[in-house]
Amino acid sequence: MKLTTIGCGYLGAVYAAAMASLGHDVVGLDVDEAKVAALNEGRAPFYEPALDDLIAESLRTGRLRFSTDYAQAATQQVHVICVGTPQQIDGPGADLRYVDAALDALAPHLDRSPDGPSLVVGRSTVPVGTATRLRERLAAASSAALLAWNPEFLREGFAVEDTLRPDRIVYGLPEDPDEARRAREILDAVYASPLAEGTPLVVGNYATAELVKVSANSFLATKISFINAIAEVCEASGADVSTIARAIGYDDRIGPKFLRAGIGFGGGCLPKDIRAFMARAGELGVTDALSFLREVDTLNNRQRDRVVNMTHRALGGTFTHKRIAVLGAAFKPDSDDIRQSPALYIASKLSGRGADVVVTDPAAADNVHAQRPNLAIAPDALTAAQGADIVLLLTEWAQFRALDPVALREVVATPWIIDGRNALDPQRWRDAGWTYQSIGRP
Known part of the structure; x- marks a missing residue:
């Protein structure tokens, strides 16, 4: 298949390289000339394990290229929107200006395409109702182009694996049966490799x-905040x-993942998405249905x-x-x-x-x-900890988990x-002689 990815940030660059490695012909489009130049040299503009090698390998095959020329x-048939949807500056809602701009740039x-009707595929995380609005906008620009929604489920640090071998694929198809059939046929061709390997497919409408x-x-x-709430009770009891x-993770209705208490979640997805x-939900008149997300x-x-206050008491x-000394700044390891x-x-x-951090x-x-x-900024943990009155482990990089407490105590x-x-x-x-504190453990 011949694909374009619109936007070559975290989502788009990974998707473009992964799809090229599966045999598709891919053009990654972005307005940032410096980013495009770096990608064409095989360098991602962010850290993601295995991505540089995947980009370089796909570039060598000739199936991948990056450009600013829309x-x-x-020449491509499938156009995948991979732009960001950050939180609005003046409110909690999603800022969709980049999604709209991507469609406007693509429309002409x-x-x-010499291969048949174009399919625009949304992978960006958007509020419910966005695809329907974009479908109307698309119809005004093209009489034949189709629209589908195909949400991504990438984990930073595992994005390459999650794209090449996803745990599920979701299609949001048009309500019109003929449009839905044609869109699905194209998507099935795009995802032929993972579908042939047994990846579960879930099909629904846009919403x-x-x-x-x-x-x-x-x-x-919710799962993360739940276990952090339990941790607070544990500290009191x-x-x-x-x-x-x-213990509760052994219950297969609950499962063990995302039950590690700590300083909470961050990153470019969970906080802004909730x-x-x-x-x-408020715009749809069902505010109360999601009121628990506020808590x-x-x-x-x-x-x-709470960690700031723990540190204050310790000092x-x-x-x-x-x-x-603060060990870790990224919201999660491998990112x-x-x-x-x-x-x-x-x-x-x-x-x-007032602390010297x-x-x-x-x-x-x-x-x-x-x-x-x-x-x-220090280059490593031993340098950061020189003369420290307290050490905080805030991102669980493997290098930090493997630290020798005896060696660190010496500095x-x-x-x-x-x-x-x-x-x-x-x-x-x-x-090893340390006063050790953690979250929710005696």
Whole structure:
């Protein structure tokens, strides 16, 4: 199949390289000339394991290229919208200007494909009702082009694997039966490889496909905030949240994933998606149906301030002249994404309250320096911890989980650590002479 991806950020670049590796002819389109140049050299403009190799390999085959020239879309049949939908600056809803701009830029080229009717495929996370609106807009620009919605379910750090071997594929098809049949035939050809390998396929209408993604993210966010609420009760009662999580995780109705208590969720998806979901529910007149998500969001944000307060108590009630080593700035390991990062929020809050904060992160250091130039950056954990009065583990990178507590104790001023991700072995660190604190564990 001949595809274009509209937008070559995190979603689009991964999708373009993955589809080319499956044998499709792919043109990645983006308005950012520097980004396009880097991608054509085999370099992703962000950190994602295995992605640079996948891009370079697909470029060598000749099946992948990146461009700023939207006229190249004229030779392609399938056009996949992969642009961002950030939170609005002045409200909780999703900002759809990039989705609209992508469709406008694409429209003049839609009726020129030599392979049959064009199919526009939305993968961006959008409020329910967006696809229907875009279908009307598309009909005004092209008499033959079809629209389908195909939500993505990528996990940062596993995006390549999730695209090549997804755990499910969802189609949102037009209401018209003939349009739905033709759109499905094209999508089946795009996803022939994973479908042949047995990947589950779920087919619904536009609204269903749009709601699948935000429903999944809202459920995961709820699960995280739930276990963090239980952790707070554990701290008040002397129970161990890790043991509770393990016990309830054996129940196959619950499952063990997303039950690790910590400093909460962040990134470019969960926080903005649940807020946009609540905003859209209000527009649809069903505000009360999602009112629980407000508490999920509140619980999540409270976790960050709880760690700030834990640190304040550990330091004797003052941040003045106190050196704090922060291990991790990305919102999760194997990513350089610092959007809505709880780790970076905590580091910034501590610095703002007078502490001498030194941050280290294996991938996100450049992004931290660009956005928080007031924070000192260290190349590794041992350097960051030199003379530290307390160490905070805030992103559970493998390098940090593997730290030697004996070696780290030799460089700090005070062997005190707060494990904000419950990622370390408490006994091992206490045996090495550390005062060890975590979330919801005695």
